[in-house]
Amino acid sequence: MTVFLVGAGPGDPGLLTVRAVELLGSADVVLYDRLIPPGALRHARTGAELVYVGKQGGGPQMPQEEIDRLLVEHGRSGKRVVRLKGGDPLVFGRGGEEALRLREAGIAFEIVPGITAGVAAPAYAGIPVTHRELASGVAFVTGHEDPGKPGSALDWAALARFPGTLVFYMGVRALPRIAERLQAEGRPADEPVAVVERGTLPGQRTVVATLADVAARAEEAGVKAPAVTLVGPVAALREDLAWLEQRPLHGRTVAVTRARAQASPLAARLRELGAEVIEAPAIRTQSLPAEVPDLSTYDLLIASSPNGVRELFARIRDARELAGVRVAAMGPGTARALREHGIEADIVPERSVAEGMVEALAQHEFQRVLLARGKEGRDFLPDALRERGAQVDVLALYETVPEPLDEDAVKAVAAADYVTFTSASTVRHLLAAAGTLPDTKLASIGPATSAELRAHGREPDLEADPHTPDGLVDALLADARS
Numbered sequence: 172m173t174v175f176l177v178g179a180g181p182g183d184p185g186l187l188t189v190r191a192v193e194l195l196g197s198a199d200v201v202l203y204d205r206l207i208p209p210g211a212l213r214h215a216r217t218g219a220e221l222v223y224v225g226k227q228g229g230g231p232q233m234p235q236e237e238i239d240r241l242l243v244e245h246g247r248s249g250k251r252v253v254r255l256k257g258g259d260p261l262v263f264g265r266g267g268e269e270a271l272r273l274r275e276a277g278i279a280f281e282i283v284p285g286i287t288a289g290v291a292a293p294a295y296a297g298i299p300v301t302h303r304e305l306a307s308g309v310a311f312v313t314g315h316e317d318p319g320k321p322g323s324a325l326d327w328a329a330l331a332r333f334p335g336t337l338v339f340y341m342g343v344r345a346l347p348r349i350a351e352r353l354q355a356e357g358r359p360a361d362e363p364v365a366v367v368e369r370g371t372l373p374g375q376r377t378v379v380a381t382l383a384d385v386a387a388r389a390e391e392a393g394v395k396a397p398a399v400t401l402v403g404p405v406a407a408l409r410e411d412l413a414w415l416e417q418r419p420l421h422g423r424t425v426a427v428t429r430a431r432a433q434a435s436p437l438a439a440r441l442r443e444l445g446a447e448v449i450e451a452p453a454i455r456t457q458s459l460p461a462e463v464p465d466l467s468t469y470d471l472l473i474a475s476s477p478n479g480v481r482e483l484f485a486r487i488r489d490a491r492e493l494a495g496v497r498v499a500a501m502g503p504g505t506a507r508a509l510r511e512h513g514i515e516a517d518i519v520p521e522r523s524v525a526e527g528m529v530e531a532l533a534q535h536e537f538q539r540v541l542l543a544r545g546k547e548g549r550d551f552l553p554d555a556l557r558e559r560g561a562q563v564d565v566l567a568l569y570e571t572v573p574e575p576l577d578e579d580a581v582k583a584v585a586a587a588d589y590v591t592f593t594s595a596s597t598v599r600h601l602l603a604a605a606g607t608l609p610d611t612k613l614a615s616i617g618p619a620t621s622a623e624l625r626a627h628g629r630e631p632d633l634e635a636d637p638h639t640p641d642g643l644v645d646a647l648l649a650d651a652r653s
């Protein structure tokens with residue numbers, strides 16, 4: 172069996188490679204370090220054995236011999252083993268040593284490169300490590316050893332002469348000595364230096380200084396590991412190229428409470444706008460054992476949510492049953508879900524609520540209506556259509572059930588700047604999971620959700636209009652600007 176030495180990238184979960192995700196999904200055993208992206212292990216399959224081999228608390232790192240022993244032992248057992256390391260496995264990751272141990276033991280391996288922190292953290296800080304006029308080379312250097320100790324492996328004179336950017340890893344504690352030695356060997360005191368802390372992770376910080384004052388500036392700012400230090404004229408480009416901090420939700424934390432499967436597009440959108448997103452899926456949807464009747468006997472099908480569409484199409488025997496049926500989608504997300512199944516909705520109300528649907532249907536004729544939705548839907552829509560003389564069948568395809576939130580998730584939600592609610596059930600379930608509604612800004616997707624908040628004694632701070640995830644994002648942007 173093969174052991175995979177896999178780089179997990181610098182921290183942003185989006186910077187894992189496709190190959191890394193694929194291998195995590197098929198591994199029997201994952202041996203992982205401390206500096207891997209949050210949530211990376213979610214890609215591992217249920218039942219995979221997850222073995223932590225990093226620093227124990229703030230204490231010492233598990234000895235390398237022990238890690239090597241575990242790698243060889245698991246490798247020999249015939250299991251599929253992923254050795255997951257932060258950044259790139261071969262850049263200060265001891266991946267080379269581990270590969271040698273595997274070779275000695277006669278175990279096959281594959282190496283999957285990752286995005287190394289020394290390139291990624293500067294990129295997120297708006298600093299290119301090379302530049303046609305400013306740096307024609309880049310050197311990755313360890314700052315780990317004490318540069319003052321006799322017999323230092325680093326040739327400081329050569330480093331000072333290096334015609335390009337120096338990127339120091341593991342150099343926070345040694346920063347004063349690094350700056351001092353480089354100047355002593357002739358690097359100019361006014362050369363720009365950038366220290367990037369927690370690069371690509373929420374809370375990334377960058378301190379820009381010069382060789383002369385970087386140690387003092389980093390100390391003032393309280394810079395801690397993990398951080399990379401860049402020395403070179405390119406560091407000054409940050410002034411023009413910083414982009415992360417420009418994003419409208421930078422520095423804001425937003426908790427997303429909807430079911431995980433539905434949360435991702437909203438979470439992704441918020442992240443792109445610079446928010447730190449806390450995914451707290453207080454609910455999850457669960458299929459119900461419902462039989463879909465012969466669709467060709469209806470003249471109108473109403474789909475009330477993207478999940479309803481997925482559940483419906485998972486059971487449809489023959490899509491041609493829909494040939495003569497008009498289709499209405501409750502909102503743009505539901506219309507998108509229909510489009511994925513080759514159905515263009517005939518009716519999408521302007522307001523994505525039951526009331527909006529009733530208005531949109533006012534000018535249409537129909538007798539038999541099938542409403543495909545979740546079990547907890549309100550009676551308003553079927554009642555209103557029946558009043559108009561239609562025969563309405565409600566097909567409950569799924570239900571939302573509470574998802575237990577652990578204590579850390581509850582705390583993280585309470586500390587967020589905003590908590591978003593995308594349905595009345597997210598309010599109820601968060602309340603059930605956390606005991607109380609958090610004392611932060613509450614953002615509601617629409618009137619039904621706001622009513623639920625009021626029923627629990629809280630006035631929403633924001634209400635989306637239109638009542639869609641995009642409308643919710645716009646409401647957050649407007650509030651963040653104010």
Ligand code: SAH
Nearest residue numbers: 258259264287288340341369370397398399
């Ligand atoms: N193999 C890793 C490096 C491991 S050494 C890689 O290729 O990135 C650990 C050092 O990497 C840390 O001390 C720090 O200097 C750097 N590092 C790792 N993650 C970082 C991050 N998110 N931001 C800044 N530096 C980071």
